[in-house]
Amino acid sequence: MIFSDPASVAVVGASDNPAKWGHWLARGALVGHDRRAVHLVNRGGGAVLGRPTVRSLSELDEAPELVVLAVPAAHVPAVVDEALAVGVRGFVGITSGIDDEVIHRIREAGARLLGPNCLGVFDAATSLHLAWGRFQAGSLGVVSQSGQVGLEIAGLAASSGLGVSRFVSVGNQADVTATEALLDLVSHSLTTVVGVYLESFGPGIVTAMSALRAAGKPVVLLTVGSSVAAQEAALTHTGALTSSLDVVDAACRRVGAVRVTTPAALVDLAAVLTSGVPRGRRVGVVSDSGGQGAIAADLLAAKGLTVPPLSSVDALPAGASRRNPVDLAGAGERDLANYARAVEVLARGGEVDSVVLSGYFGSYGPDTPSLESAEVAVASQICSLATETGISVVVHSMREDSAAVRALRAGGVPVQHTIERAVASLANANRLGSNEVEVAPRTATTTPFRPGYLAARELLGFTQFPRAHAVTTAADISRTTLRAPFALKADWLAHKGEHGGVKTNLTDPATAFEEMRARLGPGTYVLEEMDTREHTVELIIGAKRDPSFGPVVLVGLGGVHAELFKDTTTELAPVTPSVAQEMLARLTCAPLLSGWRGAPAPDVTALADVIARLSEMLTARPDLAEIELNPVRVGPDGVLAVDALIIPSEDDTSGQRVPDRP
Secondary structure: OOOOOOOEEEEEOOOOOOOOHHHHHHHHHHHOOOOOEEEEEOOOOOEEOOEEOEOOHHHOOOOOOEEEEOOOHHHHHHHHHHHHHHOOOEEEEOOOOOOHHHHHHHHHOOOEEEOOOOOEEEEOOOOEEEEOOOOOEEEEEEEEOOHHHHHHHHHHHHHOOOOEEEEEEOOOOOOOOHHHHHHHOOOOOOOOEEEEEEOOOOOOHHHHHHHHHHOOOOEEEEEOOOOOOOOOOOOOHHHHHOOHHHHHHHHHHHHOOEEEOOHHHHHHHHHHHOOOOOOOOEEEEEEOOHHHHHHHHHHHHHOOOEOOOOOOOOOOOOOOOOOOOEEOOOHHHHOOHHHHHHHHHHHHOOOOOEEEEEEOOOOHHHHOHHHHHHHHHHHHHHHHHHHHHOOEEEEEEOOOOOHHHHHHHHOOOOEEOOHHHHHHHHHHHHOOOOOOOOOOOOOOOOOOOOOOHHHHHHHOOOOOOOOEEEEOOHHHHHOOOOOOOEEEEEOOOOOHHHHOOEEEEEOOHHHHHHHHHHHHOOOOEEEEEOOOOOOOEEEEEEEEEEOOOEEEEEEEEOHHHHHHHOOEEEEEOOOOHHHHHHHHHHOOOHHHHHOHHHOOOOOHHHHHHHHHHHHHHHHHOOOEEEEEEEEEEEEOOEEEEOOEEEEEOOOOOOOOOOOOOO
């Protein structure tokens, strides 16, 4: 309760100067003076905002429970030492540049620090306002790594009529983390939806988002990193093919969150979600303009939503079209109540899951003041219909603000000034699903890791490989019972092709062996039968440990062109075979897996099982950092992995005779 409802607070650095942080923090703290003791500390003494101050914390009769640090960094160590000496248990570190030694002293004393370099904290439920800026109370919980981005989200939420229930700027997360701030919102009564801005993800973030979803509080996530991958590529192709945002999106799918790209999109979506998640993708469109209805329909279709034909439309106003989109064709102007009647026909008809009302509604009152009260009454009817039917209603109004627009927002119906924002918010809401899975553990091999391709084949016993055996001399090749054509591989090399460590389509493997050994040196080589089956598709299946989200699994178009096309999809591991099939269906190359141009369809069921088993293995084996099968050739008669690479968790590459990447 230290950072949500402290019994007493002290603002150190309180100021009467409106341009200083100490002024905003003091003014905000005094908002809650009826609920808690508020102390203002200014080393020069005097009054701040008409309230007496003390020169130091030691002058107080009791230790404040929470202290706000709004003094220059040079003064922070002395303030912290004094605060700890009198028994302070919590700090809000507004000041940047607080050194590690001060943070260590706070932790050692058993106290907590929010920040440093944060914008503060606000809680509408407890009248706690220890942050720069103004906040309108509402239902959106905000946790932000950037104070300014968080403040922008709060401002947009106020403009949309949504408001903020709780605001936590975590700053540098030297002690209190975003994960903790999110978990604290699970039981926060005013919060119905959560908006998050993070630039980095710490341990437990998936657990926190999942707990919020389980509590009925969907999460909308804003992050950055699409321009430059935030992860280093590891030794496998998997690392090069997986960007930071791929993994973030996989985490969102797993826990039923949605990632957006702007603060406005975050607030637009949150406004839709406050009244619930749409039941499906069918959308009914109502407009008093055929053009605006058609534009809405096109945008909805482009976002993957459907605008289905209607059958139960007899109750629509006279003159209105019986199609979807519904064009009121002037009926709205004749009687404003026809807007509510049209929405009601769609909402109660059972043929759509949500309704978009687009166009002039919201503008009648400002343009014709005598119609304002009637328009507000219709807005209230639309809000009641949305509540009664559970159908999501989103309004696009040509008027950015009006009495009717405010009435809609107050009643829980989101309003956007552009149709593209209205449609985008509804489409994003339909992305809110959950792939949380319970994977029944299958017996995982306990065979110790050994480097090399042959050892990887042995460890990955859940998939099939071509027949092969080790060769170290030309005599080993002369005794082979394998059938041509052959592949010859240097067992110890990771990316064999980059070092000339693989030869394919061989009919004379002995000559190829002598040439390769002369160039790469003595060692274990692998003679392998080539997979000559027809109608096969080459894929890559990989799994790795993400530093923030844990094990992830990737599948995509494979072979030598994997990094060129980057046709991949990623999920958190482990996955079930059914989720693996969903991954395959998302690939651009998915038609190749269903029988392209009359070819027999590959065995996707067996392929999905390999994906699931590989994801389970990495999850169950902390000694492994990465596993990759590339290429995997899948045909109508099953799956063959043609190459495999396993990387141990501790970067042990001592078994590699030649560095993989010079």
